[in-house]
Amino acid sequence: MTAPALASAAATDSLAAEVARILTALGAAPERFTDGARIVRSPIDGSEIGRVADASPDEVAAAIGRARAAFLAWRAVPAPRRGEFVRRLGEALRAAKDDLGRLVSIEAGKIVSEGLGEVQEMIDICDFAVGLSRQLYGLTMGSERADHRLQEQWHPAGVVGVISAFNFPVAVWSWNAALAFVCGDSVVWKPSEKTPLTALAVSALVDRVIADFPEAPAGLSELVLGARDTGAALVGDARVPVVSATGSTAMGRIVGRAVADRFGRAILELGGNNASIVAPSADLDLALRAIAFGAMGTAGQRCTTLRRLIVHESVYDRLVPRLIEVYRSVRIGDPLEEGVLVGPLIDAAAIAGMEKALAAASAAGGTVHGGGRAAVAGLEGGHYVRPALVEMPAQTGPVIEETFAPILYVLRYSTFEEAIALQNGVPQGLSSSIFTTDMREADRFLSALGSDCGIANVNMGTSGAEIGGAFGGEKETGGGRESGSDAWKAYMRRMTSAINYGSAMPLAQGVRFDVG
Known part of the structure; x- marks a missing residue:
């Protein structure tokens, strides 16, 4: 059969066999997804295509701990080298495009061109992020004080939590992860419970790139499977300063409040009408x-x-x-x-x-x-x-x-x-x-x-x-921005600095405080 033709008469076990073949080819061995309690079904025919074991709260906490340790090392790697890591990830995605695109179609129900298009979107954002790795710029402003320089810098934020939805099971992760990686952050990904197999495949690809990249620490990219409880454990952890969540407005209200309660930052991509x-x-x-x-x-x-x-x-x-x-x-x-x-x-x-x-x-x-x-x-x-x-x-x-x-x-x-x-x-x-x-x-x-x-x-x-272009919306859409333009700033923290290169100590606004 030609590539686009698992035709409508395909037997139920054909989809499961195809999924197993693809996951094995991409490095996610079958035993990673067949041993578990939760059945994953394809919307194409309702058949079982795999089983997954969801993460416990302790496992989520451990994944965040590994990501936190990875961040402490990754932030010290020069940004252009972080860009090289993302370039290699893009190349891995190019090599896997046909298989991964087909898996997206089987698990999410997208037509073939849309499944392939979603993987191309992942490749494109990697290309964008590679260039961005040499453009994480700040500003220099004129100071009102003599012999002073005023500037701003952007530093890595830390662990970025990504909660993605079933309709774009891999592309939304890439919008966030590619930028987060070049910005010096680590990532913990909680995919939709409806599309975990595509996440396993992508995670296996990322693990392979990490293993082959000397500066990339273990834990740089973590995957936690599950439903609401898994997401709540990720959202509520203070070691995750940035949470990007895509889903319904109702979900966004819960996530936004929980992240704000601990003074974290939420990037919300919610409802559209x-x-x-x-x-x-x-x-x-x-x-x-x-x-x-x-x-x-x-x-x-x-x-x-x-x-x-x-x-x-x-x-x-x-x-x-x-x-x-x-x-x-x-x-x-x-x-x-x-x-x-x-x-x-x-x-x-x-x-x-x-x-x-x-x-x-x-x-x-x-x-x-x-x-x-x-x-x-x-x-x-x-x-x-x-x-x-x-x-x-x-x-x-x-x-x-x-x-x-x-x-x-x-x-x-x-x-x-x-x-x-x-x-x-x-x-x-x-x-x-x-x-x-x-x-x-x-x-x-x-x-x-x-x-x-x-x-x-x-x-x-x-x-x-x-x-x-930066992607996102206003009102109940949540106000978040992902992908292009200056959306990278959401994955970093801003520092304003003043440098005195003179021998006097003038204060701003003309304040005088003479001692001695």
């Missing part, structure tokens, strides 16, 4: 393609998934019927099969959440197109649904909530001010976009008077962020 505005001048063919991927890609399970479409009344009847036809024709099924665009939801609970939201939308006067469970021959144990487009009379009820499923709510607008009010009128503030060829509309959307989100795009969708 993202909207695109389609203006009268929009290129509708361009918008149609972007909307389709934004709303249905990853089966609607991205934090940047397009969930609200705000369409001007003058183009509504030209765009929405075409979009409904796309929803009817999109291919749903085994994500490992070529040509499939929409794979499964992660589990049965996700289907239940989608059904509840559609019922609420219908009760609020919405017209539902699509939705419901989708039967895929040979994969009856999988979690497949038909993406839903819902025409809504107003932005009420489920429209202002995030449902992690392929539901797109469509609203009409008449004035640009109304569109902006709808765009901003939800608690979340992650991603947004506008389709327009009117330069004034585009610039106003990007201005302080426009989108209130951390990401705002023009003539493209809400999803598919590049690693070069």
